Amino acid sequence: MPSIADIRKEYKLQTLEEDQVHSDPFMQFGTWWNEAITASIEEVNAMTLATASADGLPSARIVLLKGYDSNGFMFFTNYDSFKGKQIDENPRACLVFFWKELERQIRITGLIRKISAGASDEYYNSRPVGSQIGALASPQSQVIESRGWLINREFSLLKEFENKSITRPVNWGGYCVQPVTLEFWQGRPNRLHDRIQYTLLESGGWQIERLAP
Numbered sequence: 001m002p003s004i005a006d007i008r009k010e011y012k013l014q015t016l017e018e019d020q021v022h023s024d025p026f027m028q029f030g031t032w033w034n035e036a037i038t039a040s041i042e043e044v045n046a047m048t049l050a051t052a053s054a055d056g057l058p059s060a061r062i063v064l065l066k067g068y069d070s071n072g073f074m075f076f077t078n079y080d081s082f083k084g085k086q087i088d089e090n091p092r093a094c095l096v097f098f099w100k101e102l103e104r105q106i107r108i109t110g111l112i113r114k115i116s117a118g119a120s121d122e123y124y125n126s127r128p129v130g131s132q133i134g135a136l137a138s139p140q141s142q143v144i145e146s147r148g149w150l151i152n153r154e155f156s157l158l159k160e161f162e163n164k165s166i167t168r169p170v171n172w173g174g175y176c177v178q179p180v181t182l183e184f185w186q187g188r189p190n191r192l193h194d195r196i197q198y199t200l201l202e203s204g205g206w207q208i209e210r211l212a213p
Contacts, residue, residue: 011103011187016194018210025182025198025206026070029106032184033068036099048096049075051112054089065097066123072178073108074115076123078140079171087112093177103187110179120173132166133157183211 022028036044045065052058059082067074073095078084087093095108114120124132137154144150179200186194195211 010189011193012189013103014186015188016184016186016196018196018208021184021196021208023206023208025179026068028184028198029068029182032099032102032104032106036102036104039099039101041099041101044099046097047073047075048094048098049083050094050096051083051086052090052092053086057086059083059086065095066174072110072176074174074176076120076172076174078135078138079114079173081140083141087175093175095177105183105185107181107183107185108177108179109181110177112175112177115174115176117173121168123174124168124172129161129166132168133161135172136166136169188213 022031033044043064046062047065048060049063050058050060061083063075063077065073066076091112093110093112095106097104097106099105124135127135133154136157137150179198181200182198184196188194191213193213195213197209197211198206199209201207
């Protein structure tokens with residue numbers, strides 16, 4: 001077995017130069033997103049979400065991107081979850097995409113807010129019934145007595161809502177991360193990676209800079 005320290009990969013697929021990127025980071029994200037879709041990356045919308053409590057305690061987990069536009073990047077969750085409580089205390093977040101097949105990362109840092117109730121309703125109503133029930137059944141991040149308790153709760157709710165529409169629970173909905181910085185990282189040989197960072201200016205424009213690897 002190789003030692004952990006000896007595990008390494010040489011990155012050499014592509015480059016990222018200043019004259020190759022869009023002036024708008026959302027357009028640049030769209031270009032890389034489309035290339036990731038074309039590459040058939042499994043769970044392409046999986047991203048790490050990092051949050052912190054008011055006293056600076058960090059926490060991170062994988063969530064799924066469910067939409068993006070010029071306002072930011074959206075995902076859905078239980079507002080009463082641990083991450084929801086941290087967001088209430090400290091409405092800042094960081095997102096990280098890692099697409100190893102393309103030797104790429106994208107890091108997005110910014111402010112986070114709840115999206116409108118109407119937009120949350122629209123997404124919730126588009127979900128499979130099983131996922132709608134799951135949002136009702138799980139008191140996310142709370143201690144529960146057993147897996148059996150959760151399954152019984154799911155079964156009970158399935159019976160209760162059989163042939164009925166399910167209203168989105170008020171403690172479940174969407175968030176939008178509004179970027180202040182976005183970094184596009186392209187793996188390169190000898191760990192001399194390409195890193196292009198966009199920083200939001202007071203004017204509303206974006207400053208583009210190269211970071212040392």
